[in-house]
Amino acid sequence: MPTNSGHTTAIRASRVIGTNVYNTGGEKIGEIEDVMLDKAADGIMFAVVGFGGFLGIGEKYHAVPWSMLDYDTNNDGYVVPFTRSQLEQAPAHTIKELSENDGRKARDLSFSYFKAA
Template sequence: MRTFEKSYETDNRTGTNQEGPDANRPLERLTATSIIGDKVENAQGDDLGSIDNLMINIHTGRVEYAVLEFGSFLGIGGKLFAIPFEELRVSPGRHVFILNRDKDYLRMSPGFDKNHWPDTNDHTYYGDVDSYWGYSTMP
């Protein structure tokens, strides 16, 4: 069995990803490409879909929403949901994100079709999303 001499602080500063179960621990930052496609589950382990994309506010630089694909089978059907990124918690040991909501809550949230994304300046849609998830809408 191969072992690695690790310096977690150096790994996190340089972005070098060592192999093994404790690579880059403690986890502080992730690349967009490492997040897109990740599974999302609730605290009970129910599959809630996967992260299809991220939405970044170009004025603040903040990742505002993870776009969650839910209800599809082999990429067919399903719906997309903009989930406030703050709702997600990473489970680094399991390589999944945890959304502390049940499937019914997600099904009832404002969603959209893969081929008909809301405009990025659609304040009504994103206001509805923020309101549904309990966030105040910014003016």
């Protein structure tokens, strides 16, 4: 069923992973590397946005609240309401750190940061 903005309420994770992420100025700032699920709450905990690096070396991973990603058909990707600079300054994690402590630490740090960004 589509939302008020015309987006669907259900989407396969395999379709999301690898999708580019842009800021509101249309600049590509990363891509969705993974989606962290909250099994206990039966929902999405956060999107894992990869940023920087080359061929997986030096890449930073950010836990971005799912609600901050808005799919834009013109860009064929997600748009987030923050700048490249704000993402560079956001809490960064390794893939392993994203799931430590059931993902709560990464989620809490990132959610706190992005609400202030």
